[in-house]
Amino acid sequence: MCNVIIVDNDIESSEIMKEMIREHFANVILLPIATTRLELIEIADKYSIELAIINHDTLDCFKAHKFLLERFPNLKSIVTSRKADFKNAQKALRLGMIDYLLKPIDADFVYALDRGIKSINQVSLLDIENNDNQNTSLTLQHKVLRFIHKNYAESLTLDVLANYLNMSKYHVSRLVKSILGMNFSEYLLIYRVEVAKKELSTTDYPISEVAMNVGFNDSTYFTKKFKEVTGLTPKRYRQTYQGQVTIADIQV
Structure with missing residues (x-):
């Protein structure tokens, strides 16, 4: 099983991602959604996080990724954003993040999540x-x-x-x-x-x-x-x- 957290204050997008995860991945445990930095810290204190889906419009995804990586050294992250930013996309890949995805969420989200989960699940x-x-x-x-x-x-x-x-x-x-x-x-x-x-x-x-x-x-x-x-x-x-x-x- 893989513990996944969504970090996003966009309720509609979060619900879409949750439904896509439930539809395509039986081996995922969805942790509570974090809409603020404080909520992220509280959830990280309670659970082991293996994959984070971080909305860059909600929190600085790079700071959030670094914070989580210090606690969970094998963490995988996916970045979402409504803003197309080539430099941020490059930086995300350079830091080992799985992908930088533009909203609205589409099938690319499933493919990115699949790559992240498979790498975590030792295959x-x-x-x-x-x-x-x-x-x-x-x-x-x-x-x-x-x-x-x-x-x-x-x-x-x-x-x-x-x-x-x-x-x-x-x-x-x-x-x-x-x-x-x-x-x-x-x-x-x-x-x-x-x-x-x-x-x-x-x-x-x-x-x-x-x-x-x-x-x-x-x-x-x-x-x-x-x-x-x-x-x-x-x-x-x-x-x-x-x-x-x-x-x-x-x-x-």
């Missing part, structure tokens, strides 16, 4: 099975994700992926965007950070070794990118969460 975004007998029937989308998930620790680039698929870099770039809702480098970074979070919380490996294990040759650069995604340095993350079981214990 790949497209339910990739570790079963070699299924290799011949893998869809192109499965092949893309499996290749990234198996080779994230290498010097993986869009060119390498394009060569593997025997496709042009342009077409692979569009394919990855359509599957993940973000570009190749953004997803690779988020996936590497998720694996690093697991190592930091469950092992005593030096941070430089963790960086190497997830594909970073420079531990300083790793620290910078890790903090961009999580809001914490690797050292601080380990001090806070070592020994805890991570929600996003993704398959590698």
Whole structure:
């Protein structure tokens, strides 16, 4: 099950989202709706939150995301807004948020929520099975994700992926965007950070070794990118969460 909170003071939109969630997701527990910052704090004190749908017109979504992430390090967030803001959309993806959606809420909300819930529920975004007998029937989308998930620790680039698929870099770039809702480098970074979070919380490996294990040759650069995604340095993350079981214990 996945605990989901809607942070929005727009009652009509909140009801629409609630109905869409109930219709499409049986594995979701809807927490009380937060319409103010104070309500969000009170709910966060009472419940474990795994996915937040934050309306940027109600609260600063980035501050709210950071607040929740400090309490729930594997949190996933979706941003909604009535304002089309390319810079905010870019920032949301850079911070590892699932999507930046414009109101009125439509089918894109279901797809974004599906991606968030699947990543939380310890499966790949497209339910990739570790079963070699299924290799011949893998869809192109499965092949893309499996290749990234198996080779994230290498010097993986869009060119390498394009060569593997025997496709042009342009077409692979569009394919990855359509599957993940973000570009190749953004997803690779988020996936590497998720694996690093697991190592930091469950092992005593030096941070430089963790960086190497997830594909970073420079531990300083790793620290910078890790903090961009999580809001914490690797050292601080380990001090806070070592020994805890991570929600996003993704398959590698």
